Amino acid sequence: MSVVVGQAPLLIKVHPLDNVAIVANDGGLPAGTTLPGGLALVEAVPQGHKVALVDFAPGDAVMRYNVVVGYAAQALPRGSWVNERVTTMPTAPELDDKLPIATRKGEALPPLEGYTFEGYRNADGTVGTRNILAISTTVQCVQGVVEHAVRRIREEMLPRYPNVDDVVGIEHTYGCGVAIDAPGAAVPIRTLHNISRNPNFGGTTMVVSLGCEKLQPDRLLAPRAIPIRAGEGMPGADAVETIVLQDEANVGFQSMIDSIMQTAERHLQKLNARKRETCPISDLVVGVQCGGSDAFSGVTANPALGFAVDLLVRGGAAVMFSENTEVRDGIDQLTARAATPEVAEALVREMAWYDAYLERGRADRSANTTPGNKKGGLSNIVEKAMGSIVKSGTTPITGVLSPGDRLAQKGLIFAATPASDFICGTLQLAAGMTLHVFTTGRGTPYGLAQVPVVKVATRSDLARRWHDLMDVNAGRIATGEATIEDVGWELFHLMLDVASGRKQTCAEKLKLHNALALFNPGPVT
Amino acid sequence: MSVVVGQAPLLIKVHPLDNVAIVANDGGLPAGTTLPGGLALVEAVPQGHKVALVDFAPGDAVMRYNVVVGYAAQALPRGSWVNERVTTMPTAPELDDKLPIATRKGEALPPLEGYTFEGYRNADGTVGTRNILAISTTVQCVQGVVEHAVRRIREEMLPRYPNVDDVVGIEHTYGCGVAIDAPGAAVPIRTLHNISRNPNFGGTTMVVSLGCEKLQPDRLLAPRAIPIRAGEGMPGADAVETIVLQDEANVGFQSMIDSIMQTAERHLQKLNARKRETCPISDLVVGVQCGGSDAFSGVTANPALGFAVDLLVRGGAAVMFSENTEVRDGIDQLTARAATPEVAEALVREMAWYDAYLERGRADRSANTTPGNKKGGLSNIVEKAMGSIVKSGTTPITGVLSPGDRLAQKGLIFAATPASDFICGTLQLAAGMTLHVFTTGRGTPYGLAQVPVVKVATRSDLARRWHDLMDVNAGRIATGEATIEDVGWELFHLMLDVASGRKQTCAEKLKLHNALALFNPGPVT
Ligand SMILES: [Ca+2]
Ligand SMILES: [Ca+2]
Ligand SMILES: [Ca+2]
Ligand SMILES: [Ca+2]
Ligand SMILES: [Ca+2]
Structure with a gap:
């Protein structure tokens, strides 16, 4: 990700191949603003919204997170505001044999050694x-x-x-x-x-x-x-x-x-x-999730968490990411990242089970999205999903867990759960989680009595206002005060300190605990 | 109901036409016990369980509460233990036009005056x-x-x-x-x-x-x-x-x-x-339910509560009974007791809605009975339903409430809820309940923080053992020490004392409160 810092204009581009970037400035940017590099805004763009970095012809793919998050519905010259009204949404991937299966064979990250808790x-x-x-x-x-x-x-x-x-x-x-x-x-x-x-x-x-x-x-x-x-x-x-x-x-x-x-x-x-005894970080079982997301979740807190997740996985730890309705539209990304065809099949199986569960209740994954998402710059559920998935880092997915099951392997695991903060936390607890990391844009006092919960703010103003409720401020990434790598390493070290009992989380200090919430897909009687 | 009191054998037969009776003795009765009237037990029968008073041929109806609660699955000679392993369950009444609608036109009970809280x-x-x-x-x-x-x-x-x-x-x-x-x-x-x-x-x-x-x-x-x-x-x-x-x-x-x-x-x-000011009892809104039921629920605590409910309704109060799965098999009795055809239709509507809800989850009403119920002598949901309904007393049903709705009328109301103690209590609380009466055979420390909960024990040994958790001992009815009317009046007076704040319930004294439990028929995401 490159952060473009000017006197006024702050633009965030997540991946080098992206053809849009996000306006980070409070209040957005007015028409005519000249961006670093000379690009001028052809119209006003609100905070958190996308700017066209190239000339789009109708039908051109809008790339964010190096993923197609939409298609231009009309010609969009460089400097245009790219929003849900001028784009069309990719159709949700069918759970069929057209999904890419374990195709993304990137170079493996080197093992990370020397870290203990x-x-x-x-x-x-x-x-x-x-x-x-x-x-x-x-x-x-x-x-x-x-x-x-x-x-x-x-x-x-x-x-x-x-x-x-x-x-x-x-x-x-x-x-x-x-x-x-x-x-x-x-x-x-x-x-x-x-x-x-x-x-x-x-x-x-x-x-x-x-x-x-x-x-x-x-x-x-x-x-x-x-x-x-x-x-x-x-x-x-x-x-x-x-x-x-x-x-x-x-x-x-x-x-x-x-x-x-x-x-x-x-x-x-x-x-x-x-x-307590000294243990390699491969003995950690970390669960990650987000809640109260905003437009910065996908560009500050979640990428920093993704970086820390990569460190943990490179160190041999088990890391779970979850939240079915927030990854459903990115299922092709997940199946591509699956380490083996069996893992990809398990991903599809969990998504299909959940699709059927929602359908029985006459709902679908669109029940996840809120009007606030679009207002905040997320054009559609695909874009929201990408911002959520980015917290899983970049390593291959080596396992899939059904709701309530216990984890028995290392590496990056998709633990299938609803996105509800409490149900997700409860299911990750059942999986054996011993440390929870929670990113939030709007803010939540969330805590669990059973494991420490490290909370990461996406914006500096939230981190400042909720100074005793937020453990890490990832908002500094948006302003160029820190890089994703900086905050990722800071979070990684804090996780080891918290896991070791050297530090308490904000929720622990204040003894803030939420009730467990069971996922019961069956009826009550 | 006739109570047969002997030196040792205590048998309870609810209705003169019943062909089984319940063993009331602590510890049950051993094989060979000669019962009053000369009947000898052909096998040991546990407390609360049924004894065959006649010779059953396979397929013969087992009658309790003057209702068919099952059919003999094999020949059962007089003196046999009649339990769920040797009987089959009747099918539930269809929700169709064969149901009796507002047919039970008994003589109205006289108004009850002069009681206040x-x-x-x-x-x-x-x-x-x-x-x-x-x-x-x-x-x-x-x-x-x-x-x-x-x-x-x-x-x-x-x-x-x-x-x-x-x-x-x-x-x-x-x-x-x-x-x-x-x-x-x-x-x-x-x-x-x-x-x-x-x-x-x-x-x-x-x-x-x-x-x-x-x-x-x-x-x-x-x-x-x-x-x-x-x-x-x-x-x-x-x-x-x-x-x-x-x-x-x-x-x-x-x-x-x-x-x-x-x-x-x-x-x-x-x-x-x-x-506090003096109010007529017509200002009371009472919710009744049972939990941890046993075979005595239907012969001691629930009939005594039913008597007290009649007193309240005669005094103009609003009384709710609930627990869909526990009345479903007696729906024909409820539609017959409906004050008007509209009330009967509403009863059928709520039952049909709940049947569909359970079917979506691939369950049915048989999911209601617990290991404790069966151990306590309740062979199946039909028998349990008959014992549960009796706590609603004898007055016509004048209203029906959907789950979560607020009550706006007086008289005897069927408030449709799951039977789950906590969900039922939560929904009755939403309806406007200000006093809760809970009968229990097996015992539960149940309490709510929002309203006083009066707990009624079905058996004397429970009332003795849980001396500071049970407010009323209805077990004296089984041993002939008190009549249904005695305990009913005692309960009625206690309700007025508790409602007036003159007395605290056991749960209040001990500050025992259960969490609210919402009924959410929709999916989580
Ligand atoms: Ca989330
Ligand atoms: Ca969540
Ligand atoms: Ca009950
Ligand atoms: Ca109950
Ligand atoms: Ca008090």
Whole structure:
């Protein structure tokens, strides 16, 4: 990307082969403005909107991100405003055999060595970035009791276990009053199962169950039980521990709280013995997503994140990108980037599944877009998708994950999820994410109690205004104060500091946590 | 209903024409037990389960509540255990013109006069049972900030407003990342809109919005804005107050918290001026439901609740019963009880809509029953439905409400909702419920922050064991210690005490609250 910095005119061109660039100036630029290089604007162009860098004939492809984001609907001389009224949208790629399959054989980036972080290694080889006691629940019925117990554990017990960061109830609205044998039910069930196995929870699992719920503990813990490795002097700690509120042993509310706290004590002892150790960055599992996007998402925060993602992948880490409706129109880009035909097939399979899901609800991926997108300069969903995909960097896609599944490989992974910030975060958590990076243009106080969330602002004014809510300011890229590479490296180093516990994110400092939101494609009953 | 009390064997037969009875004894009865009348058990029968009172040939109807709840799948001699493995389920009544329409013209119950409660009357005529500051939210993004603000308001401001019971954030997972123009979206939107208007919130509405979410404040508050009646000396309190976190005015986290707390202060001043006054029980809006049902639900707690519901309806109150999948198999009973053909048509319309909803998700009403139900002796959804419907009492059904709509009439109303405890409670809250009654056999610590929840145990051993979680013990009906009428009157009086604030429910005392759970029939994106 080249940033053209003048006294006034600021233009951003993402890829050398692009034939449009974006106006970065607050308030846009007036007609007649002479751009660096001599190009003069033939009309006013608003901030975030595209300027023609070449003469377009009708039908010529408009290239951004080195991708066709539209076609000129009329002649557009150099210096014209290129918007949705003077372009036509590429048709959405069909999910058929015309898709390019694993065709983009760029030169491989060299491995990145010498970077480490301090993590909590678990018996199964996974590595956590935080040391958290998670109390899983089978059903929402137990929520009030679990919240009470969590509060007391945090206040009365946690101070005695200084190596444990927090205690978190894994609360949700699933577990009963749902069609648990419907085809869609597998998704929320495996999501909850896999969240209980997140590396940040140290492999110790305790579950609070009501007793009569549909999602019985055995079913939550299937397909395979989660063994707790026996610790020294901890009898009974060699299996998952489940507290069932309806058990005869529980007489009254206080007895339920006592049962939970006694079990928690054993788990806290085990967790407190964990120590951080130096780990290669290949032990990181990072999930990336965006929310509250604006025109700068695709030119500042997302490219910088993409650069950092490339560093992580070159270092051997697992990085997930997601958000089905934001990549659907770029599916041909993804299948081309697939490392193997099998990966491309899996990408198509997930897109087709989601197309059908939306169709059942009589919606489609256009439900993703907002009037604000076009106002902000995004001509169509293709252009929006390109700005979202750019955060995945440039490496081949080496794996695809279905919603709620657990990741078991390294490299760049497409984890299929809805774009909803909370559902995406919840599903990446189930996949085993231990660090979350979130880019935002409009701003969101988003946080998760289970993993640190690093938030990246696309614009400097947001970063300034939300000074204690934004971890990184990528807006400096638009003004030429920093390059994509600068911010990418800064983000990369911050990720290692946060993963190591040397730094806390803004959301961690303020204890800002959003509720988990399960993806349940099945009906409630 | 006849209760057969012996030294040991306790059998309950609901209707004289029933050919099965329920074992009431703790621990069930062993094989060989001789029952009053000479019948001997041919096998052990667990508590709550059915005993054959006659010899069944394959295909013979199993009668309970004078209704066919199943057919013998094999020969079942007298004294056999009749359970889901040896019976088949009746098919659901078709939603066609064979349904009886408003046919049950029983004699009307006499009006009930002379009962009142102490409530908070609002400017629009509705009456609250609690005095709560509700902070509505447009989107889950704001949750962390709102929770922080609510905690501080509760700790720092509430002590200065002694007439205000609590401050509650109306948090939910809707608002963005959803197909907001899909046909199903109207349900969660109107639910959130109507919850903000619940009578317990005193007609003062404050909303926290992020700014860029799909569910904009205007849309949340449509179709008509909710005016705040101007209070004395409260400038600016004549409109809904909305705090938008992305507003330029908010610089940093603390500024967001300050904005919310300053607005809350004005609303607390207004709420603090509310006083309880004596109101007729016709000002009550009661929602009833059950959860964690067992075989005793239909013979103890639900009939007692049904008796209390009759008292309320006779006194002119509005009472809602719900839970589509639990009444679907008894739809012919409901259409027969409809006060008018229009009400019957509305019942059929809601059932047909829900049948289609389940079918889209490839589920059906049989998805309702839980492992706990079957363990508790309920063979199938038909048997469960009969036991569930009995809590609606005996009066004609005078209205039908679609999910999320607000109730605007008195009498016995079928409020169509899923049976999920939390979704049903949330939808009844939107309807304007100010008091919730919840019957349970297996036990649940269920509570809501917005309205008091009175919990009724179906069995004495549950009531004893969960002594501080169950408000009423209907189990005494099974043992002959109390009649349905006794417990019904006790429940009725407790409801008036709780509504008046003279008594707190168990869940209130323990501050046990479950999250709201929206019914969203549309897709997420
Ligand atoms: Ca996004
Ligand atoms: Ca997102
Ligand atoms: Ca109170
Ligand atoms: Ca029920
Ligand atoms: Ca229920």
